[in-house]
Amino acid sequence: MSAPVTDADVEEFRAEVRAWLAENVPAEPLPPWTERAGFDLHRAWEGRLFDGGYAAVDWPTEYGGRDAGLRRSMAFAEEYYRAGAPERINMGGLYLLGPVLMQYGTPEQCARWIPDLLACRTIWCQGFSEPGSGSDLASLRTRAERDGDHYVVNGQKIWTSMGGFADWIFALVRTDPEAGRKRKHDGITFLCIDLRSPGVEVRPLAMVDGTRGFAEVFFTDVRVPVENVVGEVDRGWAVAMSTLGFERGAVFGDHAKFSNDVADLAALVDARDLDEDTHALDELGRVLVQTEVYRANVYRLAARAEAGGELDSTASINKVFWTQMQHDIFDTGIRLLAEDGAVVGDPGSLPDADPATLRAWSQWHHRYWYARAAMIFGGTNEIQRNIISERVLGLPMEPRR
Amino acid sequence: MTPHDTLDQDRRELVELTDDLLGRHCDLDFLRARIDDGTAHTPGLWGRLAETGLVSALVAEEHGGAGLTPAHLSGVLHSLGRHAVPEPYLETAVLAATVLDALPGPVADTWLPRIAAGDAVVVVRLGELTPLLPYAADADLLLDVADDGAVRAFAADELEVTPVPALDPLRPLGRVVLTGAGTEVGDDGAVVARTRTLALSGAACLLAGASQRLLDLTVEYVAVREQFGRPVGSFQAVKHKAADLAVMVDMATAAALSAFDAADEPDGPRRAAAAKAYAGEAAARANVDALQLHGGIGFTWEYHLHIWLKRVMGLAASYGTTTALRRDLARELVARVGQERRG
Numbered sequence: 001m002s003a004p005v006t007d008a009d010v011e012e013f014r015a016e017v018r019a020w021l022a023e024n025v026p027a028e029p030l031p032p033w034t035e036r037a038g039f040d041l042h043r044a045w046e047g048r049l050f051d052g053g054y055a056a057v058d059w060p061t062e063y064g065g066r067d068a069g070l071r072r073s074m075a076f077a078e079e080y081y082r083a084g085a086p087e088r089i090n091m092g093g094l095y096l097l098g099p100v101l102m103q104y105g106t107p108e109q110c111a112r113w114i115p116d117l118l119a120c121r122t123i124w125c126q127g128f129s130e131p132g133s134g135s136d137l138a139s140l141r142t143r144a145e146r147d148g149d150h151y152v153v154n155g156q157k158i159w160t161s162m163g164g165f166a167d168w169i170f171a172l173v174r175t176d177p178e179a180g181r182k183r184k185h186d187g188i189t190f191l192c193i194d195l196r197s198p199g200v201e202v203r204p205l206a207m208v209d210g211t212r213g214f215a216e217v218f219f220t221d222v223r224v225p226v227e228n229v230v231g232e233v234d235r236g237w238a239v240a241m242s243t244l245g246f247e248r249g250a251v252f253g254d255h256a257k258f259s260n261d262v263a264d265l266a267a268l269v270d271a272r273d274l275d276e277d278t279h280a281l282d283e284l285g286r287v288l289v290q291t292e293v294y295r296a297n298v299y300r301l302a303a304r305a306e307a308g309g310e311l312d313s314t315a316s317i318n319k320v321f322w323t324q325m326q327h328d329i330f331d332t333g334i335r336l337l338a339e340d341g342a343v344v345g346d347p348g349s350l351p352d353a354d355p356a357t358l359r360a361w362s363q364w365h366h367r368y369w370y371a372r373a374a375m376i377f378g379g380t381n382e383i384q385r386n387i388i389s390e391r392v393l394g395l396p397m398e399p400r401r
Numbered sequence: 402m403t404p405h406d407t408l409d410q411d412r413r414e415l416v417e418l419t420d421d422l423l424g425r426h427c428d429l430d431f432l433r434a435r436i437d438d439g440t441a442h443t444p445g446l447w448g449r450l451a452e453t454g455l456v457s458a459l460v461a462e463e464h465g466g467a468g469l470t471p472a473h474l475s476g477v478l479h480s481l482g483r484h485a486v487p488e489p490y491l492e493t494a495v496l497a498a499t500v501l502d503a504l505p506g507p508v509a510d511t512w513l514p515r516i517a518a519g520d521a522v523v524v525v526r527l528g529e530l531t532p533l534l535p536y537a538a539d540a541d542l543l544l545d546v547a548d549d550g551a552v553r554a555f556a557a558d559e560l561e562v563t564p565v566p567a568l569d570p571l572r573p574l575g576r577v578v579l580t581g582a583g584t585e586v587g588d589d590g591a592v593v594a595r596t597r598t599l600a601l602s603g604a605a606c607l608l609a610g611a612s613q614r615l616l617d618l619t620v621e622y623v624a625v626r627e628q629f630g631r632p633v634g635s636f637q638a639v640k641h642k643a644a645d646l647a648v649m650v651d652m653a654t655a656a657a658l659s660a661f662d663a664a665d666e667p668d669g670p671r672r673a674a675a676a677k678a679y680a681g682e683a684a685a686r687a688n689v690d691a692l693q694l695h696g697g698i699g700f701t702w703e704y705h706l707h708i709w710l711k712r713v714m715g716l717a718a719s720y721g722t723t724t725a726l727r728r729d730l731a732r733e734l735v736a737r738v739g740q741e742r743r744g
Contacts, residue, residue, distance in 0.1 A: 262734070263734065263738050266731070266734040266735045266737075266738040266739075267738045267739075267742055269731075269735050270735050270738055270739035270742065271742070275732070275735045275736075275739070278728065280731075281727070281728045281731040281732060281735075282724065282727055282728060282731070284731040284734070284735070285678070285726070285727025285728055285729075285730050285731035286727055288675070288727070288730050288731060288734055289675045289678045289679050289682075289726075289727055289730065290679070292656065292671070292672060292675035292676075292679075292730075293652050293653070293655070293656040293675060293676070293679045294652075296652075296655045296656040296659040296660065296672070296676070297652055297655045297656070299659065300655045300658075300659060307409075317647065317648050317651050317652075320644075320645070320648045321648050321652055356742065382641070384644075385640065385641040385644035385645065386637070386640065386641075386644075388644035388647055388648065389634075389640035389641065389643050389644040389647075390640070392644075392647060393620050393640075393643055393644070393647055394620070394624070395620065395623065395624055395632075395634040395635065395639075395640050395643065396624065396631070396632050396634055396635035397635065398635060398636075398637055398640070399635075
């Protein structure tokens with residue numbers, strides 16, 4: 001461990017980050033990443049962030065991070081959102097695969113995949129869900145049979161976020177169906193697959209808002225080198241659970257994003273002369289309180305992590321809270337937009353709107369639908385409630401197979 | 402060891418000390434006896450709290466206290482909430498000690514040692530925040546903190562206290578009319594802000610603790626109560642209610658403890674208001690779900706759930722309601738953002 005990080009260290013770093021962001025953040029918001037042109041611009045931004053050394057400041061320097069520790073990392077995130085910098089696009093790589101590789105990957109795998117992932121030279125997506133395996137993830141059937149130095153993969157993944165834009169997928173595949181018949185969590189392997197391999201077909205799926213943010217992925221006799229297995233063969237469930245832990249747990253610093261969103265909500269209330277409307281104030285106050293509470297929680301978890309404490313038991317509680325809070329923010333926002341909330345399209349659709357309304361309106365529908373998705377992905381909130389009641393509260397298991 | 406490590410350890414020890422003391426001297430039989438007697442505060446329990454040093458924690462060493470900071474006491478307040486302690490700890494040991502410590506003079510010199518020794522109940526009136534004063538009828542002294550920072554002290558014979566029949570019999574309330582002239586204690590605007598912040602965040606800690614107890618009682622009950630041949634706590638409808646409550650109670654605890662610890666930070670007042678608002682929201686959920694999941698037994702006088710149902714209702718109504726605090730916070734943010742928009 002390095003020397004303890006002092007408040008002064010954090011503030012010095014914060015000032016440096018703020019200066020860099022002021023010079024580098026695009027003046028105009030980038031177009032949405034769900035269209036190719038917008039995606040390429042987001043990817044270029046990620047490259048700039050990487051070159052500046054800010055792609056993941058808490059990661060080891062050997063991979064392009066800065067070993068900055070949790071507190072500086074949170075300061076970075078706070079500044080990032082304050083500056084209105086673009087949405088991060090390589091979430092599967094950045095928040096899920098990267099941490100998983102650092103925990104389970106071999107040094108060769110880390111060296112091979114992490115720097116490219118961090119620079120956004122490769123975009124990663126997660127291949128867990130299948131048409132017949134959603135909440136009951138361990139029932140998955142995508143098959144990987146060993147053939148010499150390769151696995152031959154056949155099957156299908158679905159609801160794959162960013163699938164249409166990704167270069168690689170980290171997938172759960174069944175390598176030992178026999179073991180799986182006794183206990184379905186056994187015989188599963190965590191396998192990284194190049195989506196440009198022969199036999200892979202990615203079919204983008206249009207989402208509820210019409211964008212092509214996710215996809216289904218088909219594998220037909222796809223040959224994958226055995227060295228692409230992360231963790232132990234047939235023991236991929238543990239790796240998957242670790243991934244889901246990262247997906248559910250706190251993204252340290254993202255409280256700043258939600259505080260910004262609530263400030264946009266307040267700007268809307270102000271611009272639309274709702275500042276004496278007790279209903280609007282009640283609604284704004286409710287989500288404002290939630291974001292303050294969430295910030296306290298993020299700092300609590302960070303302190304626990306810094307002290308070497310475990311966060312596994314907190315991940316499900318965290319997920320239920322932040323996904324509901326996120327939903328409440330944008331649900332409130334769209335309702336406060338009243339008739340304007342029922343209009344979509346480019347700003348020309350709202351020719352008479354004030355700037356605060358336009359700013360909020362142009363983002364909120366996308367954010368709203370993402371919030372709805374977040375209550376489903378990473379294990380539905382109903383699954384989280386099962387986990388909380390059984391593993392945190394110790395209530396008896398529901399009879400299940 | 403950095404000072405922070407010591408703080409964490411001190412906190413843990415204080416919570417253990419409090420839990421141990423209350424487990425022995427503030428159990429269900431004791432609370433029952435208080436309800437039957439119609440007396441909440443007793444010199445006995447208050448004396449024990451004082452003997453352990455909990456009452457004098459914030460009092461400076463020169464006045465016989467331990468000279469600790471509020472950051473030491475958030476967990477203690479949470480524990481007091483879990484045990485439904487019928488004593489004016491927040492009012493006397495936190496708020497009164499804070500006011501007097503900030504305003505040195507003859508009043509502080511007389512009363513701080515008495516507070517530290519457990520010989521006095523001192524309550525603090527905070528303008529519109531306290532239309533009803535907890536433990537007013539037990540008070541030996543009242544500190545009236547005006548909004549402009551002027552603080553005056555009123556002895557018991559300078560007060561006319563009308564007890565109000567309180568929903569929570571273990572947390573008595575009174576209406577107070579000042580009949581005497583009182584004594585000037587001092588004048589300091591910063592004291593008002595700090596005392597209000599500690600009142601709100603302290604009440605949030607008590608409330609989070611009491612809500613935690615409602616959750617604990619409920620989880621214990623549904624794990625053993627059987628229907629249809631299995632514990633009701635194995636049914637998803639029950640488990641999901643308990644899980645949602647656990648999320649809210651855990652988050653309320655995080656916000657309350659950190660707000661109390663951060664009372665002296667620049668954003669302390671905002672954090673305290675948010676913590677109290679959310680603690681009230683979580684407590685309302687705890688109140689509804691705990692009784693619902695207990696069913697008939699929870700509705701009886703004989704079973705003890707009602708002690709905490711009433712405790713959370715009383716505390717949620719005290720030191721700022723969720724609705725009022727949300728509106729205040731929203732107004733403040735709209736004003737700030739509006740100012741920024743207009744440059």
